Each structure stands twice: as structure tokens, then as C-alpha cells.
Amino acid sequence: DAGVTQSPTHLIKTRGQHVTLRCSPISGHKSVSWYQQVLGQGPQFIFQYYEKEERGRGNFPDRFSARQFPNYSSELNVNALLLGDSALYLCASSLTAESYNSPLHFGNGTRLTVT
Amino acid sequence: SQQGEEDPQALSIQEGENATMNCSYKTSINNLQWYRQNSGRGLVHLILIRSNEREKHSGRLRVTLDTSKKSSSLLITASRAADTASYFCATDAESGAGNMLTFGGGTRLMVKP
Secondary structure, eight states: OOOOEEEOSEEEEOTTOOEEEEEEOOTTOOEEEEEEEOTTSOOEEEEEEETTEEEEEOSOOTTEEEEEOTTSOEEEEEOSOOGGGOEEEEEEEESSSOGGGSOOEEOOOEEEEEO | OOSOEEEOSEEEEETTSOEEEEEEOSSOEEEEEEEEEOTTSOEEEEEEEETTOSEEEETTEEEEEETTTTEEEEEEOSOOGGGOEEEEEEEEETTTOTTOEEEOOOEEEEEEO
């Protein structure tokens, strides 16, 4: 079975631009979560979507938005990019909405560089 | 902000030795998980321990949880060069915030052949 797939793998953008990152979950997984991982740190939670509805939002500005489509794939959008948005953006899918009975399966991430 | 802190931040051992990593967290939890990350790649789930469990084993992995001290440890026995990676603990809020995991800063493990 295919794992979680993310596209693109690498991206270079200029400050002030907009970016869209895409994620396809493992077949049958209905929950998608997004995490930001700055170099040298652990991942930080951005969003969770389950059955196309937002289930949770981390401490990120409104420049960050996301959505989940009927096929459970997801997009993360970031507007007005700042240098500090440079990071590895990880998508994770799980069977259910709760972590205690359904561990996260991560994609390999999108490496975003803002210049 | 990071909920927990891993200790040590970096660990270098010889193949065959045991590796122990510690994690401390701040708030009450439902469960604690350990993940592994090879350089620049996604995280892989290793093991989950619930708040009412004290110890759990999976292959060469042994995890302990002390909720009174808000700490956990991950022991990798008989380490191999392929175990070289970063290891993260992750906790969820006791209030059950879905898949909102809070990760620590990670321990970078290097196993020398």
C-alpha cells in the first residue's frame, strides 16, 4: 500500500508570496494533520482535519489555512510568506481522529525555503 | 512551544550497546508516543504507552512512563548502525484533542559500526 504522499518535495519562495502544499493520506485514512518542523526542533502541530472538518488548530497565525477534500486529501496554504516560515512541512494521516487508538503515519514532507 | 524535552539532545554509542533516551513533559496526558526520524524524512511511529501503563516492550524497544514525575524513557537494546536517527517523544492533551500531538525537541542518536 502507498504511504502518505506529499507534493512538492522541495519549494523555494520569496517573502510575501503564497504557497500551497498537498497531501494524500493512506487509503482508508480519514484524518489528516499538518505539522511544521523547523530545523533542529521537533514538529509543531498546525491543523487536523477529520471527515472534511477542522478538528484542531495549533498556535499559528491566520496566514495559515487548510482544507480537506471529499477524497480525504488535503491542502495547506500559507499566505504572505515570511523568512521564519522556512521549514519542513509534514502531513500525517490516521484511521481515526484520536491518537490513542490510531498512530500517525507521516509523509516525507515538503521542504519550504523562503528567501 | 514544545511540551517536552528530550535528554540527552545527542547521543553517540557503539554498535551493540544500549541507548537510553529520556523525555519530560509538563501537563497531564492520555498517552505518550515515541517516533523516529531519519535525516530529512518523515517520522515513523515506534510505540505508544497509555497513561495507565508503566512499561511496554516492542522488539528491542522498552518504554517506561512515570506520570507522577511526568517523564518517560526509551531504551533501545543491542543497537545497530541502522538505528541512527532522531527520536522524539510526543504527548496528547488529557482533554483529548484528537491528533494534536506535542513533540519534544528530540534526541539525535548516532550508532557507530
